[in-house]
Amino acid sequence: MSELAVAALRLGLLLVLWILIISIVSSQGRDLMVGARNKVRPRGASGAPTPAPAPAPATSSTSESAGPAGNTTGQQSVRPLPQQLHVTEGPLRGSVVDLHGSPLLLGRAQEADLVLDDDYVSGRHARLFPQGSRWFLEDLGSTNGTYVAGTQLTRTVAVDPGTAIRIGKTVLELGS
Numbered sequence: 001m002s003e004l005a006v007a008a009l010r011l012g013l014l015l016v017l018w019i020l021i022i023s024i025v026s027s028q029g030r031d032l033m034v035g036a037r038n039k040v041r042p043r044g045a046s047g048a049p050t051p052a053p054a055p056a057p058a059t060s061s062t063s064e065s066a067g068p069a070g071n072t073t074g075q076q077s078v079r080p081l082p083q084q085l086h087v088t089e090g091p092l093r094g095s096v097v098d099l100h101g102s103p104l105l106l107g108r109a110q111e112a113d114l115v116l117d118d119d120y121v122s123g124r125h126a127r128l129f130p131q132g133s134r135w136f137l138e139d140l141g142s143t144n145g146t147y148v149a150g151t152q153l154t155r156t157v158a159v160d161p162g163t164a165i166r167i168g169k170t171v172l173e174l175g176s
Contacts, residue, residue: 081133082161082174090170091117103129106167107140120144120168126153128165134158135174137165144168 085097085104097104097114104113109123116125122142129136138156139146146153147166159165165172 079133080176081130082135082176084175085114085128086173086175088164088171088173090168092170099128099130099135101130103127107142116168116170118168118170121170125167128159134160142167 081101083099083101085099087093087095087097092114105124105127106112106114106116106121107123107125108116108118108121112124122140122144124140125142126140126146127138129138135158136156137146137148137153137159139153147164148157148159149163150166159174161174161176163173
C-alpha cells in the first residue's frame with residue numbers, strides 16, 4: 001500500500017470518529033437539558049371550560065366501547081375520568097396537576113407539561129393520556145424506566161386512581 005492510501009485511510013477513519021463523537025455529544029445534550037427549577041405548567045386559562053364537555057363524550061363512548069373491550073370492563077359501571085394528578089413523593093410532593101382530560105407529557109425537558117428535575121428522568125420520559133373513561137400511561141423509551149404499582153412498564157397500561165406511578169424519585173397518583 002502506498003503512503004498516500006494509508007494517509008487517506010487514516011484521515012477517513014478520523015473523520016468517521018469525529019462524526020460519531022459529535023452525534024453522541026449532541027444527543028446527550030438534548031437529553032440533559034434541565035431547567036433551573038421544577039415547574040408545573042398550567043393547562044391554560046381556557047382549559048377551565050374544557051372539563052365540562054370532556055366527560056360527556058368519554059361517558060358515551062365508554063358505554064359503546066365497554067362491550068367490545070372485554071368482560072372485565074363490561075361488568076363495571078361507567079366511572080368519571082379522574083381530573084387530577086397528585087404528587088405523593090419527590091421534589092414536587094404535595095403538588096396537584098389539573099388534567100382537564102388532555103394528555104400530559106412527563107419528563108425533564110422544558111417542553112414537558114410536568115417538568116421533573118431529577119437525574120433519573122429522561123427529557124421526554126412518559127405520556128399519560130385519556131381514552132374513554134380511563135387514563136393510560138406509556139413509557140417513551142426512557143433510560144431508567146417507568147413503574148406502575150412497582151412493575152416496570154413494557155407496554156402502554158391503564159392506570160386506575162390511587163395506583164402509584166414512579167418516575168425517577170417522583171411518585172404520582174391519579175385522583176379526583
